[in-house]
Amino acid sequence: KQEVTQIPAALSVPEGENLVLNCSFTDSAIYNLQWFRQDPGKGLTSLLLIQSSQREQTSGRLNASLDKSSGRSTLYIAASQPGDSATYLCAVGSQGGSQGNLIFGKGTKLSVKP
Amino acid sequence: GAVVSQHPSWVICKSGTSVKIECRSLDFQATTMFWYRQFPKQSLMLMATSNEGSKATYEQGVEKDKFLINHASLTLSTLTVTSAHPEDSSFYICSARLATNYGYTFGSGTRLTVV
Numbered sequence: 001k002q003e004v005t006q007i008p009a010a011l012s013v014p015e016g017e018n019l020v021l022n023c024s025f026t027d028s029a030i031y032n033l034q035w036f037r038q039d040p041g042k043g044l045t046s047l048l049l050i051q052s053s054q055r056e057q058t059s060g061r062l063n064a065s066l067d068k069s070s071g072r073s074t075l076y077i078a079a080s081q082p083g084d085s086a087t088y089l090c091a092v093g094s095q096g097g098s099q100g101n102l103i104f105g106k107g108t109k110l111s112v113k114p
Numbered sequence: 115g116a117v118v119s120q121h122p123s124w125v126i127c128k129s130g131t132s133v134k135i136e137c138r139s140l141d142f143q144a145t146t147m148f149w150y151r152q153f154p155k156q157s158l159m160l161m162a163t164s165n166e167g168s169k170a171t172y173e174q175g176v177e178k179d180k181f182l183i184n185h186a187s188l189t190l191s192t193l194t195v196t197s198a199h200p201e202d203s204s205f206y207i208c209s210a211r212l213a214t215n216y217g218y219t220f221g222s223g224t225r226l227t228v229v
Contacts, residue, residue, distance in 0.1 A: 004157075034217050042222060043120070043207055044158075049217035089157070091218075101148055102209075102218060104157040 002027045002094040006105035013080055014113050021075040021108045023090030028068050031093035034102065035064050035075050038087045047088075048075070080112045116212045117141050120221025127198055127228055135193045135224045137208035143188035144210035148218075149181075152205040161206075164191040198228040 003026045013019055023033070032051045036044040048057045048064040050073070056065040063076040077084060087109045091102040117140040127133050137147055145166045150158040162183055163171040170183035180202075182194040195202055207223040 032217070036220070041205075041225060044209075044220035046217050046219060051215065091158075101160050101163065102158075104159075106155075106157040 002030075002092060002103045004090060004092055004103050004105040006088075006090055006108050008108055009106065010109040010111070012111040012113065015080060015082060017080050017112075018076070018078050019080055019110070021077070021088050021090075021110070023073040023075070023105055025071045025073075025092050025094075025103075027094060028071055029094070030068065033064075033066055033073050033090065033092050035062075035073075036089040036091065038089055038107070040087075044089065077110075080110075082112045082114050085110055085112050116210075116216065116219045118208065118210055118219045118221045120208055120224060122224060123222055124225040125227070127226070129199055129228055130197055132194055132196045133198055133226060135195075135206055135208075135226075137191045137193070137210075137221050139189045139210050142210075142212050144191075145188060147185060147191040147208055147210045149183065149191075149193050150207045150209065152207065152223075158207065161193075164193075164208075166191075195226065198226070200228045202226065203228045 005024045007022045034049045035047040038044050050057050050066040061078040066073045087107040089107045090105045094103050119138045121136045147164040149161045152158045161176045164183045164185040166185045172178045185191040209218045209220045211218045
């Protein structure tokens with residue numbers, strides 16, 4: 001059974017700092033991995049999608065890497081801003097899941113202080 | 115592209131009543147949609163997979179008679195919480211994707227409070 005773990009559970013940093021969020025998964029048989037952002041009481045906004053054959057994806061100040069063999073992904077946020085404050089969720093499209101549905105981690109709650 | 119709209123964004127209902135939540139793919143056709151539930155400070159848990167024109171597939175532990183799913187068209191799936199109880203209070207969110215090699219797009223979610 002696929003399990004997704006995110007570390008740390010919460011993170012508080014001063015504005016401008018670069019930071020790394022970690023995600024690990026137990027079963028390397030995945031279709032893809034997706035990073036989302038969730039604001040309080042809101043839905044999910046997709047940030048980056050990495051296919052199983054890819055090693056990384058970049059979008060603006062965000063860079064996500066994937067090491068499928070070791071079951072790890074990282075989300076790098078450069079020059080953090082207060083507007084980046086949110087919960088970041090990692091989800092894997094698992095081959096063992098229902099029709100390729102996503103298995104989510106519990107998220108990392110990020111707070112960027114002005 | 116790949117926008118998913120979900121309504122209502124929040125609803126309060128009395129115990130014993132039913133509530134319907136709609137999930138629409140606005141600019142694409144979705145033969146499959148997914149319904150998740152999220153409890154406070156918990157991760158999203160898949161409840162069921164909604165298949166256009168056929169019965170939904172429910173995850174283990176999810177009561178299909180309580181959470182009725184209808185996917186009558188390629189752009190609309192509905193989740194009806196029947197005979198709601200306070201323990202059904204949660205955040206419900208749907209998702210779909212444009213194609214198998216695309217990422218999933220999520221609706222804005224529905225906060226259900228049963229009083």
